[in-house]
Amino acid sequence: MDSKPRAFISYSWSNPEHEQWVVDLADELGDSGVHVLLDKFDLREGHDSIAFMERMVNDPDVKKVLLICDKVYADKTNNRTGGVGTEAQIISPKVYSEADQNKFVAVLKERDDEGKPYLPTYYASRIYIDLSNQENYAQEFERLVRWINDKPLYQRKHIGQRPAYLDEEPEISLGTTPYFRRAIDAIKGNKPSAGGALTEYFKIIATNFERLRIVRDQSKEWDEQFIENVSSTIPLRNELNQIFEAIAAYDTTGEFGSKVHRFFESLIPYFDRPANLNVGSWFETDFDNFKFLGYEFFIHALAAFIAHERFDLCSRLLNEHYYNERNQTFGQDTMVDFSVFCDSIKTLHYRNERMDTRLFSPVGMLIKERLTGTGITEFKLAQAEFVAYLRSEMTAVASDSWCKWWPYMLVFARRMHGPFEIFARAQSKAYFDRVKGMFAVQKADDFSPVLEAHGSGQRAPRYDYESISISLLMGADKLATRD
Structure with missing residues (x-):
């Protein structure tokens, strides 16, 4: 069987322009690796369109159904008129079914004069994909392709280990x-x-x-x-x-x-x-x-x-x-x-x-x-x-x-072989001028008494037999030497 995702498109025959828009959308999805099932592609003269639609909705291999929503589609669905109305009677119970929560999505084609979306009443409270605005079309089309492939843009990262502090003694709240x-x-x-x-x-x-x-x-x-x-x-x-x-x-x-x-x-x-x-x-x-x-x-x-x-x-x-x-x-x-x-x-x-x-x-x-x-x-x-x-x-x-x-x-810092970052940066005279206030000095030579006092090693901090070289950690010989 073809490994490409299969998606059925339900829509109204509102007018030739709208029908062509649906065909163009199907072609775009096809170019994006989606096997689109559409009456224009899959029905011929003498075929039963309602039976076709019902088969598509119930076929377990058809994982996704797109409801192309314009004014005509919403009106016929809500009034249960025409072929779309018959489709609504078949689709709406599926939409309400918990088992089919991720099988149906409304794709908005147009809005009313007040900017409200034309959606079937049974779908009104659900999230839809909005292709009614040309400015956001590319972004929303990507959402549609991701939805069909079950690859949402935002996905939960790997969940890490339970923090150890949760198993420690209850915290003392301040x-x-x-x-x-x-x-x-x-x-x-x-x-x-x-x-x-x-x-x-x-x-x-x-x-x-x-x-x-x-x-x-x-x-x-x-x-x-x-x-x-x-x-x-x-x-x-x-x-x-x-x-x-x-x-x-x-x-x-x-x-x-x-x-x-x-x-x-x-x-x-x-x-x-x-x-x-x-x-x-x-x-x-x-x-x-x-x-x-x-x-x-x-x-x-x-x-x-x-x-x-x-x-x-x-x-x-x-x-x-x-x-x-x-x-x-x-x-x-x-x-x-x-x-x-x-x-x-x-x-x-x-x-x-x-x-x-x-x-x-x-x-x-x-x-x-x-x-x-x-x-x-x-x-x-x-x-x-x-x-x-x-x-x-x-x-x-x-x-x-x-x-x-x-x-x-x-x-x-015992194993460090060079200065800390801020001292490495302080080789620059300009940077040294920024950090010198922390030490209450005016120039690099003002560190000389400390460096001389540490020369014998008696003042250096020791950890077991290892002493810390402040001259090394300061990069003392290069402080404020570069413009």
């Missing part, structure tokens, strides 16, 4: 979703309410962050409680990533930079024992989940801003200090630098020892594992991490102290 949607919509729509919506979203996170505080369960290992807790925050982290991406892409004036800065500032009180914590004793690791999330959110924000080359937003996060009210209690400076977002996560180091996983960077590995499904790579975060580390190291070397920012993600 009630952020409606605020997130308003903020995203307002930012992308450049609405006057965008600033207020963003502030509201950040405020609800900071206020409800308390819900993430872990109450120790003596029947569980502490590090297992930690993992369960931070696993529940992946949806929140993903929301924030979208917010950071939207700000980077749509906030061309940089006005939301201060709001991002204040958001991170609002998380700082959670990194230590709160003044109102009514407990007789507490452990330093009680706050490790908050420290981990603050660090993760910060490097994700940097990575998003760097990816969009929003170095102005990065500079704000790296160069402006943050208010830490708690320091006032201990007589310390209440204004602290961004290194407050990078503290030791002792719970993960304990977990590394307890489970004997021998990870060089337990924090970095957990951050990497949480990237599944985000489209973000550990190397993008490593680049953001390196920017933060280098900025902190600039301050540390200048004050003859040790760097406060430990680069957890640089463990993934």
Whole structure:
């Protein structure tokens, strides 16, 4: 049997012009590989046209039936007059039959004076193919050919594996979703309410962050409680990533930079024992989940801003200090630098020892594992991490102290043989001028004290026996050397 799809055309003999239009359509379909069954082609004098039509509708080898709809066809169908009316009595039950949902389609030939389609009443609520407009004819004809061949333009992609987080502990809701949607919509729509919506979203996170505080369960290992807790925050982290991406892409004036800065500032009180914590004793690791999330959110924000080359937003996060009210209690400076977002996560180091996983960077590995499904790579975060580390190291070397920012993600840069992307691009003087603000330098030579301090290798970050070369990752010898 012919493997080409077989399609029967039902139409009215409205006038010679319309009949020729139907024949032309049949020819076009034939040129597109469709075996068209049409009375003009398949009936001869003495043949029974109604019997032919009934046979075509009921033939299991005829998979598709086209109903060519003009005014005459619609009128005769609705009034059950003439041959078309008889056809309607045979076709309409089939159209209503669930088994034949994909066998019949109305092909619109013309509309009335008000632009409404001429369709049989029994077909009025169904999707049709519109060949009544010459401007869209080619597009709609393609739809028709695809329909006949069961090859729609839009097809469902392969369905992937069930996300692992669905089988994890139920997430702890911070009630952020409606605020997130308003903020995203307002930012992308450049609405006057965008600033207020963003502030509201950040405020609800900071206020409800308390819900993430872990109450120790003596029947569980502490590090297992930690993992369960931070696993529940992946949806929140993903929301924030979208917010950071939207700000980077749509906030061309940089006005939301201060709001991002204040958001991170609002998380700082959670990194230590709160003044109102009514407990007789507490452990330093009680706050490790908050420290981990603050660090993760910060490097994700940097990575998003760097990816969009929003170095102005990065500079704000790296160069402006943050208010830490708690320091006032201990007589310390209440204004602290961004290194407050990078503290030791002792719970993960304990977990590394307890489970004997021998990870060089337990924090970095957990951050990497949480990237599944985000489209973000550990190397993008490593680049953001390196920017933060280098900025902190600039301050540390200048004050003859040790760097406060430990680069957890640089463990993934150990095998790199050249500079990170933004430093490779910064070989251009123009590009260097764009990124230099992140490091509070004016020229490439301003990095010299740090490079000299690292010359002995004592300051370089180490993972087991391997140290990281900041000169290599910077491409220091080529910075700002090309016009």
